Amino acid sequence: MSSSRSAVALDPGRPVVEQLRERMAAMERKPAAQPVPTLPGLVDLVPLHAGSTYAVDSASLALALAAGASRAGEWVGFAGCPDFGVEAAAELGIELSRTVLVPDPGEHWLEVTAALVDVLRVVVLRPPASVDERTAGVLDSRLRTRSAVLVVHGDWPRVEARVSVEQSTWSGPGSGTGRLLERRARVVVRRGARPPQRADLTWPGAQRVDRPLAEIRAASG
Amino acid sequence: MVVWCPDWSVVAALDEADRSPRAAAAVLSANAVEVCNGPAWSEGVRRGQRRRDAQARCPELLLLPANPDRDARAFEPVLATVEDLRPGVAALRPGLLAVRAPGSWYGTEPAAAATVCQALVEVGVWDVRVGIADDLFTAEQAARTADVQAWTVVPEGGSASFLSGLPVHVLQDDGPRGRELVSLLQRLGLRTLGDLADLPGEAVEHRLGAYGAAVRRRARGEDTALFAARTPPPELDADAVFEPPLDSVEAITFSVRTTAERFVAQLAHHQLVATGVRVEAESEGVVCSSRTWLHPRHFGARDLVDRVHWQLQGADVGGSLRGRKASGEVRAPIDRIRFVPEVVEPAAAHGEALWGSASDDLVERGVARVQGMVGFEAVLRPALQGGRTPSARQSLVPWGERAVDLRPVDRPWPGRVPGPAPVRVFATPPVAEVVDDAGREVCVTDRGVVSGVPRRFRVGDGMLPWQPVTAWAGPWPTDEGWWSGGTGPSARFQVVGADGRAWLLVRAPEGWSLEAGYD
Numbered sequence: 001m002s003s004s005r006s007a008v009a010l011d012p013g014r015p016v017v018e019q020l021r022e023r024m025a026a027m028e029r030k031p032a033a034q035p036v037p038t039l040p041g042l043v044d045l046v047p048l049h050a051g052s053t054y055a056v057d058s059a060s061l062a063l064a065l066a067a068g069a070s071r072a073g074e075w076v077g078f079a080g081c082p083d084f085g086v087e088a089a090a091e092l093g094i095e096l097s098r099t100v101l102v103p104d105p106g107e108h109w110l111e112v113t114a115a116l117v118d119v120l121r122v123v124v125l126r127p128p129a130s131v132d133e134r135t136a137g138v139l140d141s142r143l144r145t146r147s148a149v150l151v152v153h154g155d156w157p158r159v160e161a162r163v164s165v166e167q168s169t170w171s172g173p174g175s176g177t178g179r180l181l182e183r184r185a186r187v188v189v190r191r192g193a194r195p196p197q198r199a200d201l202t203w204p205g206a207q208r209v210d211r212p213l214a215e216i217r218a219a220s221g
Numbered sequence: 222m223v224v225w226c227p228d229w230s231v232v233a234a235l236d237e238a239d240r241s242p243r244a245a246a247a248v249l250s251a252n253a254v255e256v257c258n259g260p261a262w263s264e265g266v267r268r269g270q271r272r273r274d275a276q277a278r279c280p281e282l283l284l285l286p287a288n289p290d291r292d293a294r295a296f297e298p299v300l301a302t303v304e305d306l307r308p309g310v311a312a313l314r315p316g317l318l319a320v321r322a323p324g325s326w327y328g329t330e331p332a333a334a335a336t337v338c339q340a341l342v343e344v345g346v347w348d349v350r351v352g353i354a355d356d357l358f359t360a361e362q363a364a365r366t367a368d369v370q371a372w373t374v375v376p377e378g379g380s381a382s383f384l385s386g387l388p389v390h391v392l393q394d395d396g397p398r399g400r401e402l403v404s405l406l407q408r409l410g411l412r413t414l415g416d417l418a419d420l421p422g423e424a425v426e427h428r429l430g431a432y433g434a435a436v437r438r439r440a441r442g443e444d445t446a447l448f449a450a451r452t453p454p455p456e457l458d459a460d461a462v463f464e465p466p467l468d469s470v471e472a473i474t475f476s477v478r479t480t481a482e483r484f485v486a487q488l489a490h491h492q493l494v495a496t497g498v499r500v501e502a503e504s505e506g507v508v509c510s511s512r513t514w515l516h517p518r519h520f521g522a523r524d525l526v527d528r529v530h531w532q533l534q535g536a537d538v539g540g541s542l543r544g545r546k547a548s549g550e551v552r553a554p555i556d557r558i559r560f561v562p563e564v565v566e567p568a569a570a571h572g573e574a575l576w577g578s579a580s581d582d583l584v585e586r587g588v589a590r591v592q593g594m595v596g597f598e599a600v601l602r603p604a605l606q607g608g609r610t611p612s613a614r615q616s617l618v619p620w621g622e623r624a625v626d627l628r629p630v631d632r633p634w635p636g637r638v639p640g641p642a643p644v645r646v647f648a649t650p651p652v653a654e655v656v657d658d659a660g661r662e663v664c665v666t667d668r669g670v671v672s673g674v675p676r677r678f679r680v681g682d683g684m685l686p687w688q689p690v691t692a693w694a695g696p697w698p699t700d701e702g703w704w705s706g707g708t709g710p711s712a713r714f715q716v717v718g719a720d721g722r723a724w725l726l727v728r729a730p731e732g733w734s735l736e737a738g739y740d
Contacts, residue, residue, distance in 0.1 A: 059644045059740045075584050085737065086603040086615035087642035100588055101601040101617065103648075108594050115594070119587030168721035170739075172640065173694035175674065180640035180694065180715045180723055180739060204641040 036121060036149050037072035039064055039093075041208040045199050046189055048122070050147035052160035053140065059085070061163055061187070062153045063092050064206035066122045069149070070094040074121035079105050079113050081126050081153070091204055110135060117148045126153040133157045162190045166198070184209065222322040222330075223352045224303060224337060225364035226296075229316025231258040232348070233295035234285035242347065246283035247275055255287055289315070302344050303337060317361065322353050334372035342370060355380050358439040362391055380442025385415025398432055405429070414440040455491060459484035459560045466504070466554030474530045477558050481525035484560045489568065494519035496623070497564030500532050503557040513563055515623040524621070527589050529558060531597040588620050597621070605630055609637040609699050610713075611646045611725065611737040636699040638713050643725055643737035650734035652681040653726055655690075655716075665712040665728050669698040678716060678726065680735045685718070692717040696728070715739075 010019050022034060036048040042064060046054065056062045059081070066076045071093040077100040078084055084101055100120065105112040109128055116123045117139065136157045143150055152159070166188045172181030183203040190196045200209040226232065230248045235258075240246070247257035247266055254275050257266045264279035276282055292315035303320055304310045310320045327333040334351040341349045347370070352363030354375035362384065363373040375383045389406045391414070392399040411417050417425070418440040426434040438444045461480035467473045488495055496519050502510040514520075514528045533555070592600050601617040607628035608614040614637075618624045655663045657673030664672040679687040696712035703709075709730040717723045723739035 059738070063644060083645040083647050083738070084603065085611065085642060085644045085646045086605060086617075087611065088644045089603065090605055091642050096603045096605065099603055100584075100591075100620065101603055102591060102595065102599060103601060103617070104599060105595055111594055112591050115587055115591045119584045170692065170717045170721065170723050173692040173715055173717060173723075176671070176693060176695070178694050179638075180717075183641075183723070183739065185721075 034147060036069050037074065038068040039071075039206050041201060041206050042068070045187070045197065045208070046161055046163055048149050049160065050121075050149060051144040053136075053143065053150040053152060053156055053158070055152045055154070055156045055159045055162045057153070057164040059083070059153065060088070060183075060203055060206070061165065062124045062151050063089055063094065064201075065149075065151045065163075066124050067092040067094050067206070069122045070098060074098070075100065075119065076122045076124070077102070077116040077120040078124045079116060079126070080109055080128055081124065088204075092206065110139070113150070114139060114142050117142050117146055117150065120148060122149045122151060124151045124153060127156070131156060160191065164188050164190075222334065222337070223313075223317065223319050223354075223357065223360035223364045224299075224341070225350045225352065225361065225367075226299065226316045226341075226346055227348055227350070228256050228258045229296065230256045230287065230289075230292045231285065232346075233292045233315070234288070235283070236295060237291055238283075238285065240283060244283050245279055245281060246285055248285050248287050250287035292316070298344055299341060299346055302340050306337060306340060313357075313361075319357055319360070330374050331372060334374070338370050338372070354383070356439075356442060356444050358444055359384060359442060362387060365391070381418065381440075384440050384442060385413060385418060387414045388412060389414060389417065392436060402429065402433060402436065457484075457488060457491070457493075457562050457565070459487065461558045463556050463558075466556035468554040470530060470533045473533060473555055473558065474526050477529050478522065478526055480558065481522040481529075481560065484525065484562075485520065485522050488562065488565060492568050493562075493565045494568045495562040495565050496520070497562070498525065498528070499561040499563050500525075500528055501559040501561065502529075502533060502555050503559065504553040504555055506556075509553060509555075514621070515564070515625070516621065519566070525560060527592075527621075531592065592620060607632050607634055609634050609701060610727075611638070611643050612648065614642075615646065636697060638695075638697050638715065638725060640715065641739065643739050645738035645740050647736060647738075650727070650736045651684055653733040653735045654679050654681075655714075655726060655728075655733050662733075663728070665696055665698065665710075667710060669696060669712060671696060671712075675714065675716065678718070678724075678733075680724075684735075685724075688719045690716055691719055691721075 010016055034050045036050050038046065038048050046065065048054070048065065048068070054065060056065065067089075070076045075098045076094065079102045081101070082103040084103065086096065089099070090096055100116065102112050102116070109125070113123060113125050139150060140158070164187070166186045168183060168185040170180055170183050172178045185201050185203070186198060187201050188196050188198050201207065202209055231246050232242060234248055235242050235244065235246055243260060245258065245260035245264055245266070247254045247261050249255060249272060252272050254266060254268055254270045254272075257268065257275075261279055261282055264282070266275045266278050266282060272284065276284075296312060296315045300310050300312055300318060303318060307320050310318055312318050322330055322333055327336050330353050334353060337351055338349055349370060350364045350367040351372035352360040352365070352367060352375070353372065354360040354363050355377060359375055359380040363375050367373040389411060390403050392403050406417065417437055420437065422434065422437060425437045435444070459480050461477050463473070463476060467476065497513060497515045498520055499511060499513045501508050510532060512532050516524060588600055598619045600620040602620050604616045604618055604624045604627060606614060606616045607630045616624060616627055655675045655678040657663050658676050659673070661673060663675050666672070675690045675693050677687050677689055679685055693714055693716045695714035698710060698712040700710040701707050711727050711729040713736070714726045714728070715723055716726050724735055725737040725739070727734055727736045
């Protein structure tokens with residue numbers, strides 16, 4: 001959390017000059033690469049960087065990516081998600097008083113997203129239509145100047161990383177018995193041409209499971 | 222002079238409920254009758270009766286909840302009316318006020334009482350009784366002996382002789398302490414206040430304590446307790462008059478800015494901030510748009526201007542999408558905008574942090590811009606509340622409003638689905654189908670028995686094609702609101718599909734639907 005860039009006060013735990021340089025860099029519109037707080041389970045898998053776009057294919061991943069920043073005191077927003085699960089968000093640590101929802105932006109979704117990017121740190125967007133390269137470019141430049149993060153639930157032309165759930169199992173329910181207890185999901189992160197990176201996460205909480213343990217279980221099960 | 226409006230809480234409650242003041246009604250508190258009005262009294266309803274007993278005596282009895290705030294609020298116009306005639310009014314309690322008798326101005330005391338009665342009847346308070354005496358207690362008792370819209374005047378120095386004839390149970394209105402004393406005095410054989418007044422003061426104090434001694438002093442007319450007159454509340458409304466009337470939202474919001482600033486400054490002068498404001502727009506002297514806005518923190522001038530904009534625009538344009546160009550003309554030219562503070566709180570409770578909250582202000586402004594694009598109600602703030610279904614457990618409040626009437630979260634809510642909360646909660650649940658081995662639809666009986674093992678399911682509109690059920694749990698049956706024609710018994714199932722995603726399906730009387738997803 002000490003690496004988070006606060007818009008208001010300087011962090012007393014770090015050299016002042018360094019922090020001021022960061023601010024200057026942001027003002028000079030250099031490619032901003034300041035890290036944005038991420039959940040501990042995701043931080044070495046998908047570290048969020050200000051000014052980038054990330055694509056996800058599941059609502060729980062979108063929530064998990066936004067939760068880190070919200071826990072660290074940043075504002076987050078959700079555009080085009082009419083089925084936002086408030087209780088699940090609160091369980092994951094999203095601070096509801098610093099959350100903005102625009103469930104149905106309609107045809108103005110691009111303007112709404114741009115306006116949200118101006119003031120919020122993480123914006124989750126479910127685009128209603130397919131997006132072309134030019135539209136994405138408009139938002140990209142806005143993201144960089146405002147050092148915000150865009151998490152797209154759906155398709156997006158150019159993204160920093162594409163996070164998807166490859167395989168998921170629920171423990172708990174049998175055949176008419178038990179209840180949902182825990183979800184274990186294999187998450188794949190694809191970045192450009194680099195080989196995909198895989199990791200196991202559990203829900204609720206989006207915590208990281210050590211890989212060897214999961215493989216042992218898979219082998220024995 | 223004491224002005225008494227009998228059964229004020231019933232009068233106020235009937236007025237709020239828009240019922241005829243002649244209906245038999247009672248105000249209940251803790252399931253017992255607290256106050257009942259004349260018609261109910263004549264049917265045999267008494268104070269302290271239990272709800273069932275009261276209803277048995279008088280089946281058409283209107284039962285109203287007790288609400289001291291409402292009583293006080295409704296009494297405010299009465300105070301203001303009397304204040305117009307003679308300043309220095311003290312509200313003893315809702316329904317009872319004291320004021321120095323408007324001496325020689327109205328000629329005699331009965332003339333003054335008649336003037337007060339007439340003024341109150343003109344504002345719609347029918348049952349009003351006036352008592353005039355040297356001291357407060359005597360005047361109150363005198364008012365209680367008066368008839369409707371009449372008065373009793375106790376001559377100067379005549380308090381003791383007036384009170385001596387009254388039975389001791391008039392002390393019952395003093396609360397539990399008074400009722401206890403009445404019971405004791407009756408057992409001691411003291412029937413009237415005069416009997417008590419005749420006893421030696423020291424003996425009364427020994428036997429009945431300080432309260433008894435005070436009552437004896439009052440009964441002798443020696444109590445000279447004065448009342449503290451209230452200061453009339455300051456006028457905090459602000460209005461902007463347009464001459465000639467304006468017919469474009471933009472022009473109105475531009476012109477209303479200085480009034481909004483004056484309104485906020487005026488409140489700040491009294492060390493107050495408004496958290497709820499009613500905005501009224503008048504057209505040719507008629508209020509054509511009125512709406513109460515609540516603010517999660519408190520209103521600044523800019524917030525007020527935004528509210529005016531949304532209110533006038535919202536009244537005009539229907540759809541949820543408003544382009545910037547669509548903010549056109551209002552339906553009728555507006556000649557007056559009025560801000561009425563509905564909820565004000567001390568400014569100290571809303572002070573900003575020492576280092577300010579600059580980034581929050583920035584967010585507020587940015588969100589207000591989004592509201593300008595898609596409409597006020599399209600930007601929401603999530604909140605948690607109690608309930609059984611996932612959609613009932615959350616509440617989405619328009620940004621800039623305060624969440625009100627949320628159900629408490631910390632109750633058990635029996636019948637709610639256990640396990641992690643679903644990530645996707647569908648506002649309008651899509652229709653689903655769940656079948657067993659033989660392809661028959663799975664049903665749940667009234668006793669919660671599942672007719673067959675769910676094998677395959679699909680969700681309508683091509684959202685999820687047919688897929689096998691790999692695991693399922695449930696049912697969690699609920700039957701909500703059956704006492705008021707609810708939705709009927711329904712049962713919820715957690716179903717895991719072939720791709721490892723879990724869904725919350727609900728079987729209602731009209732069929733299956735997909736309520737939430739653990740995507």
